[in-house]
Amino acid sequence: MKRIFWLAGLAAATTVIAGCGSTTDDAAGGAATAGSAAAATPKLAVVATTPEVADFVRNIGGADVDVTQIIKPNVDPHDYEPTPADLQAIAAAKLVVKSGVGLEEWLDRTIESAGFDGTVVDSSAGVKLREGGHEHGHEEEAHAEEEEEHAEEHDPHIWHDPRNAKIMVTNIEKGLAAAEPAKASAFAANLTTYSAELDKLDKDNAAAWAKIPAADRKLVTNHDAFGYYIQRYDLEFVGSVIPSMDTSAELSAKQLNDLVAKIKSTGTKAIFAESSLPPKTAEAIAQQAGVKVVAGEDALFGDSLGAPGSPEGTYLGAERHNTEVLVEALAG
Known part of the structure; x- marks a missing residue:
């Protein structure tokens, strides 16, 4: 209900903004020549x-x-x-x-x-x-x-x-x-x-993963965002810091301990942070499990792309980045 009232308020604000701008638009339109209006x-x-x-x-x-x-x-x-x-x-x-x-x-x-x-x-x-x-x-x-x-x-x-x-x-x-x-x-x-x-x-992507033994293709991420990627390239999903596809979920103490135990028992090499999520919990779990965290500039793009103008600012660039980071970390 709160969101509905909030959206209604946004709609009203939008109407006011649009109304306030109409005089300027009319003036600009009046100043334009007929030729320029039809030019493009x-x-x-x-x-x-x-x-x-x-x-x-x-x-x-x-x-x-x-x-x-x-x-x-x-x-x-x-x-x-x-x-x-x-x-x-x-x-x-x-x-x-x-x-x-x-x-x-x-x-x-x-x-x-x-x-x-x-x-x-x-x-x-x-x-x-x-x-x-x-x-x-x-x-x-x-x-x-x-x-x-x-x-x-x-x-x-x-x-x-x-x-x-x-x-x-x-x-x-x-x-x-x-x-x-x-x-x-x-x-x-x-x-x-x-x-x-x-x-x-x-x-x-397939060629890159072909170089990694199946036993090393184990993935722990910030949240459960890579299921389709895992399925496509035959990886093993060990778990995620956020136990859901929705980033609002949180690990319980038992889930946290279970994830640490699973990382250790499966020989998983790393936890991969994501660009749109803070890495603090991932770092804490990695410390307990005795594995490295891949974060910072090497963070994966799960729900987002990189900055506009950067190689990772496009879908193709972000996906190439993800594969390069994953393969390099799991090959070591």
């Missing part, structure tokens, strides 16, 4: 929720889209709280693209508060979802209410398998083409090019 075709306005999805939209949309990314790098998407600027961007967009699988639990209420009447593209449509180590079909025609009810049972970190990323960008290409049919051929060409890069990423 406006880009397709797209709001993307997460850094990964925003990067996918930029790669498929290219110069024909104007992307507003809601969640910034190293911000936890699980408990994100939208801002007035987010509501304004959504209200002005023609398309909203989400990662899906319940990752953005705040999005539906935010869209309603913004008065958005455009199209929402669920990039997860068609991905086989993990639930307790099992796969489940996720069909496009599934009812939204049923998906919301059961989303917490599925692992939302689907992009860590490049094959899922290919499904996501295909869904995005379809959404962009439907919203801007005149640019469909450009979007399709971009999809072909980017899909080839995803194939190469998958091949390179």
Whole structure:
């Protein structure tokens, strides 16, 4: 209930901000010449929720889209709280693209508060979802209410398998083409090019892991975000500092002791911190277990990407970083 009132307040604030800006916009429009108004075709306005999805939209949309990314790098998407600027961007967009699988639990209420009447593209449509180590079909025609009810049972970190990323960008290409049919051929060409890069990423990852003995492919991370990656490259998930796919969960004393014991008994070599989560608990567990913590610049990108402009600021760069860090640490 508190969140509903808070979103209502944001919506009201957004309306006031938009109203205050109308006079300036009218004045600017009056000063513009007819020639300049017709000179450039406006880009397709797209709001993307997460850094990964925003990067996918930029790669498929290219110069024909104007992307507003809601969640910034190293911000936890699980408990994100939208801002007035987010509501304004959504209200002005023609398309909203989400990662899906319940990752953005705040999005539906935010869209309603913004008065958005455009199209929402669920990039997860068609991905086989993990639930307790099992796969489940996720069909496009599934009812939204049923998906919301059961989303917490599925692992939302689907992009860590490049094959899922290919499904996501295909869904995005379809959404962009439907919203801007005149640019469909450009979007399709971009999809072909980017899909080839995803194939190469998958091949390179597999080749890197082929050099690591199966007995050494043991993974302990900050939270349970790498299930699809683990499944794809045949790793063993020993456990996580946060015992959940949701970062708000906490280890009990028994779970902490059990994790330390499991790290020791399995011969796990390291605990891997994540860029969007503090490493303190991981460091404490590692000290008890007598293993190293991989953190700082080598922290994994679980829920986020790196800083804009850095190699890790793209999906491809972040995933390459993850594989390089993991392989190097576990090979030693």
